[in-house]
Amino acid sequence: MEKFQNGDKLRISKFLASKNIGSRKDIEKFIAEKRISLNGITVTTPITFIEEGDQIYLDNKLINIKPKFEILKYYKPIGFITSHKKQDKRPIIFENLSDKYKNYKTAGRLDYNSEGLLILSSDGEITRELELPKNKFERKYEVIITGNFKRDNLQSISSGIKIKNILYKPFKYSIKSNKKNSVILELILIEGKNREIRKLMEYIKLKVKKLKRTEYGPFKLNDLKPGEIHSATKSEITNYLYNKRI
Structure with missing residues (x-):
């Protein structure tokens, strides 16, 4: 087209x-x-x-000059990779979806052990716009961590840090629960480097027990269950079109 x-x-x-x-x-x-x-x-x-x-x-x-497009919200389950092609014999998300979505593009990968909101679209420009850091679409995550948690350590890396020559941008956080055996965090990032949250937590000697993305820009996971796929709401699409920067 x-x-x-x-x-x-x-x-x-x-x-x-x-x-x-x-x-x-x-x-x-x-x-x-x-x-x-x-x-x-x-x-x-x-x-x-x-x-x-x-x-x-x-x-x-x-x-109609403007091509029609579709934006979908998919709850990626744990145990699938975000790819169109198999890697290391691990199942891909498109094996779990209808064939009519096989050529759809995804915004924001989630690794094999992560779950939550993935955006799929029939228009690759939409997913590209969502992924570009300069557009500052926030990604919100619920993260359960284990280890010797110290707020000062988390605060020290939240302003941005370079790890193994890779620069990670500042992020926002809040502590939802702080118990002896695990801590629940809410993290908000504006980019999505490969395994970014896991590497940040590893840097301060913490292990990620669970990682779930709950929001991506104006799009929210809401009540979606693992493996479910729904169309984005009209208000979510309107907010996306209003806020996109390119």
Whole structure:
């Protein structure tokens, strides 16, 4: 599907062919027959360029310029990897989903031993926007840790730290429960480096017992159960479209 990128223009014949209106030869024929108009003016050449916001009509019927997209929320269970391809014979999330989602892109991976919210979309630009750190979409996690927990140690790394030449950005945290055998934390990150939370906790001599993502930007896990997949709510999608930065 041809899509507009940062104000780019597209040739009308190429765009309409990508919308399955017909082949390029068909489009050229429609133009020759004066059946296509652009913003109220009859199109006379197939090399006419269009841009986002234009109105195209075929036989006086409006053609939707913006492609349809779908955003889904999936509760990834423990024991699956976030990938389209198998690795080390471990099951992948798409084995657990309908075939109609097999080409969907994911935003924010969760490792084999982690669970919680994954965003899937039919539009790869959406998942890319969600993942880019510069867009500052927050990821919220519930983390259960074991070991000799000291708040000062957590505070010291929350302002950002470099571990083995990898820079981890500042994060926010709150302590939900502090018991002798385990501590429950809520962590909020704005990026998702590989196994980031596990590496941060390991750095301060703590072990992650459970890691669950509960929110990603405006999207919330809410009452989803492991393995369930639901469409994002209208308000979540509206908030995403309002807050996206590219």
